[in-house]
Amino acid sequence: MGKRSNEPFLWMLFSVGGTIAALLLPVHVFLFGLAFPLGWLDGPGYEALLALARHPLTRVYLLVFCTLPLFHYAHRFRYTLYDGLQIKHLNELINTFCYGGAIVGTAFAVYLTWSI
Amino acid sequence: MAETITLEVQRYNPEKDTEPGLQTYEVPLKKEWVVLDALNYVKDKVDGSLSFRWSCRMGICGSCGMMVNGEPKLTCATFLTDYAPGTVRVEPLKHFPVLRDLVVDITDFLAKLSRAKPWLIRKQEKPLAEGEYLQTPEQLDAFKQFSMCINCLLCYAACPVYGLDPLFSGPAAIALAQRYNMDSRDQGAAQRLDILSHSDGIWGCTFVGECTEVCPKHVDPAGAIQQYKLTATTEWFKSMLMPWRGE
Amino acid sequence: MAIPTYYPPRAYRTRVSTYWWLRSWPYLRFILRELSSISVAWFVLVTLLQLGALHRGPAEYARFGEWLRSPLMIAGNAVALFFLLFHAITWFNLAPKAMAVRIRGKRVPPLFITVPNYIAWLAASLFVAFVLLRG
Numbered sequence A: 001m002g003k004r005s006n007e008p009f010l011w012m013l014f015s016v017g018g019t020i021a022a023l024l025l026p027v028h029v030f031l032f033g034l035a036f037p038l039g040w041l042d043g044p045g046y047e048a049l050l051a052l053a054r055h056p057l058t059r060v061y062l063l064v065f066c067t068l069p070l071f072h073y074a075h076r077f078r079y080t081l082y083d084g085l086q087i088k089h090l091n092e093l094i095n096t097f098c099y100g101g102a103i104v105g106t107a108f109a110v111y112l113t114w115s116i
Numbered sequence B: 001m002a003e004t005i006t007l008e009v010q011r012y013n014p015e016k017d018t019e020p021g022l023q024t025y026e027v028p029l030k031k032e033w034v035v036l037d038a039l040n041y042v043k044d045k046v047d048g049s050l051s052f053r054w055s056c057r058m059g060i061c062g063s064c065g066m067m068v069n070g071e072p073k074l075t076c077a078t079f080l081t082d083y084a085p086g087t088v089r090v091e092p093l094k095h096f097p098v099l100r101d102l103v104v105d106i107t108d109f110l111a112k113l114s115r116a117k118p119w120l121i122r123k124q125e126k127p128l129a130e131g132e133y134l135q136t137p138e139q140l141d142a143f144k145q146f147s148m149c150i151n152c153l154l155c156y157a158a159c160p161v162y163g164l165d166p167l168f169s170g171p172a173a174i175a176l177a178q179r180y181n182m183d184s185r186d187q188g189a190a191q192r193l194d195i196l197s198h199s200d201g202i203w204g205c206t207f208v209g210e211c212t213e214v215c216p217k218h219v220d221p222a223g224a225i226q227q228y229k230l231t232a233t234t235e236w237f238k239s240m241l242m243p244w245r246g247e
Numbered sequence C: 001m002a003i004p005t006y007y008p009p010r011a012y013r014t015r016v017s018t019y020w021w022l023r024s025w026p027y028l029r030f031i032l033r034e035l036s037s038i039s040v041a042w043f044v045l046v047t048l049l050q051l052g053a054l055h056r057g058p059a060e061y062a063r064f065g066e067w068l069r070s071p072l073m074i075a076g077n078a079v080a081l082f083f084l085l086f087h088a089i090t091w092f093n094l095a096p097k098a099m100a101v102r103i104r105g106k107r108v109p110p111l112f113i114t115v116p117n118y119i120a121w122l123a124a125s126l127f128v129a130f131v132l133l134r135g
Ligand code: SF4
Pocket: B148, B149, B150, B151, B152, B153, B154, B155, B156, B171, B172, B175, B211, B214, B215, B216, B217, B218, B219, B220, B221
């Protein structure tokens, strides 16, 4: 067996995360980022949203929503930095920044969806 | 006097020049002339020292790939009239070292190609007397598209990742590995996996997709690479879950 | 058989410019597609902050709502929406290339993969909207 990297694993996270991001993020940004703040639509109030977030299915949903897309971002942005700026030699720094960020975000997501 | 078109050709003489420069020629503009005809006109009538590769003039041999107005093209399939009026700039294929004028060094690609083992691998060869390995039309269809590659290297010239990272295996080599992996007569997928699946092989590809756009034979190397990533990922999980399985 | 000596020729090598992605529209479109990943991270972050505010009580949550209404956040989210739509569309359109699905030996046409993807996208979006808007 030659040099086996963990690249396949990271690529799979990238793919699954990318699919989730494509399916779900646009509607979230539209509603929470634009439609509710601008008053185009009436969003749920504090109590309703909290109740919703505490539903077990929503917890699972939010956990997936807030973790896998982060690994999609980490993988893609890492290569954008490599190729777009030609800084592959800063490999370790970039990896720490991208995947470190995704891991910190994941930790927060676990904590919040658990304790909310 | 018949109509003409201006040809700007990149010249480079390794014995004299420190870097390449453009030279301008006026060539007849004929409806049936391709860029390669114009280059041959220059070589025959104007300057015999102009160097470039070609052979078949019909999109089969894959040796006449050059940059035409900045895009990788088979010069035997690129008509002058598509650029008239205006100038036609002919440069050697991007991302390869230039040996002389329009001739590039493709040693790197050849090494990568042979590492991808583009031939049928059998665990056990069967004796010649037993006849050929049979295949159904459906089985042929599974890899036929990838077998159309003529090694013209337009895809390498279109691939920024190859330009940035010469270790990357590149589109055609991976598509050709996939051509044999998908062949029902082949049993060498595991051998190719090790070569292609370490980080320089396929993972450098970010799916820019331009290789597929420029390919004159509709090989779709970009698709081949993504499909190979899926295969490699599946194999990776198998080897994680069943480390004893081995090859 | 003697192995021929290889004399490396004196070749001219070019270097790819750092700004190669500005050189043509397909390359620029590619880099914009890749940059959509920033919008992905951005809105996951906003969602995490929102959950945090929700967790800390109504007063915090009201302040968070105020922040979302600031022009800067509106502009940021508008840009994010643009990039996320770009991501979704390119992602679904490229999916048939990455997956060679065969049924009875024949490769299924690209639309057979793209169309279900779009339907799933629509269904997921409507479902999320329904859950949040049902009143
Ligand atoms: S894949 Fe297409 S562009 Fe690349 S070498 Fe083969 S025929 Fe040429």
